[in-house]
């Protein structure tokens with residue numbers, strides 16, 4: 001599926017790709033609305049309104065900004081995240097994939113819409129830093145991955161050849177944006193959230209396990225010659 005000899009750079013999304021999206025789904029759609037209502041002494045119905053308000057920002061930088069939500073909702077988002085931080089974890093074979101990448105050594109870049117506060121929470125709990133050469137947050141660049149401009153700005157801080165780059169992300173809108181920019185090798189994720197059903201991406205191949213794209217997975221296909 002992937003000819004690794006044709007890849008110099010691997011760009012990896014974090015949430016839903018390397019990490020189980022269950023933490024984020026649970027936090028934004030269950031934990032935060034509930035705690036928001038508790039902290040502001042609001043009734044049950046207000047939780048639905050908060051959910052709708054959160055979902056309205058989907059795909060924007062605000063959606064990914066903990067500072068924005070702390071301000072908007074007048075709560076300490078980081079503190080609330082810490083209440084459920086035990087749910088932060090790697091997807092099934094993500095660690096094996098990262099270990100393999102480290103040995104195969106293409107340049108590995110975490111390209112995430114998560115802001116620096118999210119990264120500060122998640123990196124120490126997951127050890128991702130040990131496996132990537134660089135971390136680029138769209139918050140630092142000022143535009144989310146969904147926007148074309150992101151890729152031009154990324155190119156400036158982290159040069160890559162789009163024809164020799166593999167990008168893996170669970171978000172179809174982001175993959176679409178990467179394709180428009182010209183990134184040649186694109187893969188989605190079949191089950192970003194371990195507690196939710198698998199989904200197919202219409203336009204992209206969705207990975208079940210990372211092992212499926214590693215050499216040596218098929219019988220007789222050993223380490224790259």
Ligand SMILES: [Mg+2]
Pocket residue numbers: 013014015016017169170171
């Ligand atoms: Mg994602």
